[in-house]
Amino acid sequence: MKALCWQGVNELSVEQVPDPAILNSQDAIVKVTASTTCGSDLHLLGGYIPAMRAGDVIGHEFIGEIVDVGPEANRRRVGERVVVCSVIGCGRCWACSHDEWSLCENSNPNPGVTDLMWGGTTAGIFGYSHAMGGFRGSHAEYVRVPFVDYNAFPVPEGISDLDALFASDAAPTGWMGAELGGVKPGDVVAVWGCGGVGQMAARAAMLLGAERVIAIDRYPERLAMTARRVGCEVVDYTSTDVTAELRERTGGRGPDVCVEAVGMEADGTGIERVYDALKQRLRLEQDRPIAVREAIHACRKGGSVFVLGVFAGLVDKFPLGALMNKGLTLRGAQQHGQRYIPKILDRIAKGDLSTAYLATHTMTLDEGPKGYDLFKHKKDGCVRAVFRPWA
């Protein structure tokens, strides 16, 4: 079958690879009908996530049709149209049964790598390196879905493919940031990053009752899209001092909840940007935490900061003093999608949440390398490039 493969840093190609197969009795094979680029792939592409090998199939946010199921898959059936969670859960370990699916204890067959890096093994993720289990990604005609009963969710009729697609990763990630960040009715929430994840976090904050939501980015088209489609306030960080701006907009307090949806390749302004970019290039610092630092500074005393952006290792100049003295709560996670997907599909069906608009570019799988070029460099207003392998 055809698949989009990582070949090296900033190098992708479409290849013929062997078809996936049912390897465990609770697996299914899904024929992928739509699979999207995600900001997390950019970290793989940039070489910031260790343990990628030439030929690895990437992609983790997708929908499709079940075409084969193992003998012990009881709930899912051949022919179902399903959205699959990007993070793989077993559904029965202590973490999964406490709805912390990205901490699953049984879904990563290569447990040693993340344990060595972080002192704990995390869940498997589709197309996200050998450290996350060596599972093939979804930018392919077919993909194997382990523990399918727990990871694939039937899409109700009436929800379009493109709406359901983002229920795989971007929407539940954003929802998690707002919910576990502790957004309550009446809160003021700031969101760093207006990519798919940031926009979904902003929308979730509104649906959870936030009184004001302020989203931050630099790309005019993303800011405009967020203002129009999410319906929140926006700030261009290149034209202002974000902390001062947030303070002025919040009676001097700062936001109650700050959601960071930028990640380890954050951009910045002034000397901080040069400092982190240089240190990261020289491998003296693994990740650039510019937006995290700003969120911690801007957050109100006693508030909470949720890190949705992906980080892999060590960061520099972390404002621990601000965190401690202002009494902040800092939290982060890979998404616990299984906890939110049914709720999100419900919200989409009711019309509370729309997601399909994130797909600014729809193309064939053969156009994969071009899609990533547009997405990585935010060319042509690209927010998400979506591949349709069978179109």
Add this chain to the structure above:
Amino acid sequence: MKRLIAGAAVLVAAGLGTARWAASRGRRPAVAKDPLESSRWLGITINRSPDEVAPGGHLPDPLARADAEVRMNRAPGDRGTEIYARPREHRAGIGGLLARPRGDDARTAVRTALRETKCLLETGDVLRSDEEIGTTRPTVTGRVLDMALGRAAEGGRL
């Protein structure tokens, strides 16, 4: 292209190296980082009650087949059962160190048995990786990574 691949290899090595460095900082330099490394109990927590884990006191496979001392107890709170195991014959010092690269590390076997036992009891199966039907091609970085990942399936917190 070659340069980029080499860059990635360095990064992987640096990433894993940094993690090791971070984990080992502040400890005395020694041949074995943890003086009790070769004799510690390997523990794992299974989300099942002790009755379900070892009905009638019978240990589950593959742990039952491992050449290991085993003990178990109810875990605190709602966490299920803690199982501890270690190889019957402790190999400390240089013998233990030599055993690892030869791939006959008894602790590795016990660790794997514990992990597989947990996965079987909790999910009814031991999950396999797609790596079995490879899509990757051999590269220099791939080999570096193979070395780094060589033990990945065996390691991991238990």
